[in-house]
Amino acid sequence: MWRKFRIIILLLILATVVQEVWLDKADMAWKHNFYVAIYPINADGSDKVGAYLRTLSRDDFEPMAEYFAEEATSYGVGLRRPIEVQLGAVVDELPPEPPGNGSILSTMIWSLKFRFFAWQNSPKVNIRPDIRLYLLYHDPENNRVLGHSTALNKGRIGRVNLFASPAYAKKNLVVTAHELLHTLNATDKYDLQNTLPVYPDGYAEPDKMPLYPQNFAELMGGRIPQNETEADIPKSLKHTVIGEKSAREIGWLR
Template sequence: MSAFRVQVEASGSRGAAMVVARAFQLPLEEARRLLAEPRVLPRDLDEAEAGRLVEALRRQGVTCAAVPVVGRASAVCGRHPVLSAERPCEECRALVCVLCQGAEGRALCAGCAARRVRRTRAKWLRVSVLLGVLVGLVLWGVSRQRSRDRRLTWERPLEVAVVLLARGEVTPEVRGAWEKGVERLGDWAAREAGRYRVELGRPVRFVLAGPVSGGDFRFEPPEDTGWWARLRQAHRWSTALAAVDEEAGVSSRPWDARIYVVLEDAQEGGPRLVEGMAEAGGTMGLVRGVRGDTGLTLELTAVAHEFFHCLGAADAYDAEGHARVPEGLVEPGREPLYPQPAAEVMVGEVPLGEARGRLPESLEEVAVGPATARALRWTW
C-alpha cells in the first residue's frame, strides 16, 4: 500500500494547529512548531488519511497537498512515536524527528536532552557557587584591608603582641631584659611619632608574651620563591603559630599585629644573626634573635622594622644592606650628608659614608626618616 505525506506552507493559524494536533495526537504547541515553516509533515499516512488532513487544513486557509512517499517507510522517533525520524541524535545516534531538533538545528533524543539540561544546570550551579565564593573573598579582603588601613588613622594606640619563642631555656635575666625592652620600644615609638607631631601620646603599645616552646614552628623561608611554595609555607606557619598563640595566651583578643621573636643560640665564632620578615600591610612579622642577649638593640630594632612593614613601610636599604639615598636616611637634607646621626629603622645601619655604616648601639641611634614617616602617615 502506498504511503503519503502532506506538504504544507507555513501557518500561524490556531485552527490549523488544532487540526494537526488532533490528526497526529500531539500537544498544540508542538503542532504549531510543525506549521511554523514550510515543510513536509513528518508522518506517513495512507491515501485516505492524507486526503482528509489536506481538506481540513485547506478549510483553515493553509496551502497544502498530499505527496507520495518514495521508498521504504521511515523509522519513528523514540520521543514522538507518531512522527517519522529524520536525523540521528548527536550524542547517542538514536533516530529523532524534527521536533527533537533545537533552535540551532541540533538533534537530541529525550534522554540526551535531559542529560544536557542536567549538565548545564550543574555547570551553572558550580559557576554560581564559585562566583559566590569569589565575591565573598573579595568582600572579606576589602573589609580586612579597610580594617588594616584604619590603623594608619592613628585615632587610638595600636597594640602589638611580641611573642618570644625558644627551644631552650630562657634565663630570668633575658626575660627581664625583654620586659624592659618592649617598654623602651614603646617609649621610642612615642618619641619618633612626637617628632612628626602625631598627637597621640603613646601611639604603640608593645605587649610581651612567652617565652613558649613554639612547637613545630621553624623560621625557615622556602627555598623555592614561587607563589605555590610561599603559599604552602604561609599555611604551615599559620597552623604552627595558631598553636603558639594558644600557648602564649594571645589568641583570645584581637591585635593590630603580632611579632614572633624566635630566640636561637648565637653561632660560636660567627656574627650575631638578627633578621626578620613580615607580611606587607599585614598583621604578622617574624624576627630571629639571640637567646642569651640582654642588650637587645638589634632585636628591638628588628621588631619595630617588621611591625612597620605590617603598616606598609618598605625596606630602605640596597642589595648590600646599606642605606639608599634619600629614603634610607634620617636626615636626607643634612650638610654634609655623612655621617648621619642615626640609623633609619627600615635600614638598621647608621650611615657613615657612601656604602659604609655601622650597627646602632642603642635605640637612641635609631630613628624614623621622612620616607618611612610618610608611609606611616605621620607626615605628608
C-alpha cells in the first residue's frame, strides 16, 4: 500500500514538472504579454520607509514597462507591450531569505518556502499576474549595503532589495528589471566573486573598438565596464541594454 502511495506522489510530481515545462515553453513564444505584480514591503518596519511606500504609484514603474517595450522592438518581438506592470498592496510579511550556504538541499527547501509565501501573500490586482515581485525597501541611512536580490523562474517570483528614497528610484528600477528577467529564464552575466561583467555576454557592446570604456551595461551583466578591472553601476535603465544571449534565454531570439 505504501509503495503504491509513493508511486502516486511521484507521478503527481512528474506531471507538475511536465506541466511547468510545457507552460514555460508556451509563454516564451511571446504570443501574449506578461503581467507583473509589484508588492512593496517595509523591510525595516520603520515609519520613514512606510511613508515612502505610501508615495509609490504605478507611474513609478512605468519606465520599466517602457524599457522592455523598446528593447523587445529591437529584437522584432511582435508585442507592443510585452511587460505590463501592476502595483499591488503593501505586503506586511517578509519573504524567506535565501540560504547562506547555497547547498542544493537548502536551496530547494527555500524555493518551496518562497513559493508558499507567494501563494499566501499575493494581494489581488486587476489582472492575474504571471510574475510577482516582492520589493523589500530599506532606509538608506541605516543600510549602506543591501543583501543580494534573487528571483526564481519556477513560480516566477522575485525578492528584490531596494532603497526607500527618491534618489535611488532609477537605480531601483535597474535592479528590479534585472530580477524580473531572472523569472523569465535569463541568467547572470557577471563574475560572482568580483561583480564584474563577463566578456562577451555581459557586455552591452562586445564588438566596440576600442573595447573600453563601454557606454552601456548589459542588464544581466549589471555594470558598465570601464576597463578590465573597473565597472560602474548604471544610473538608470537608459544606461542598459538587453544583450543577445539574454534575449535568446528569454525567447526574444531563436
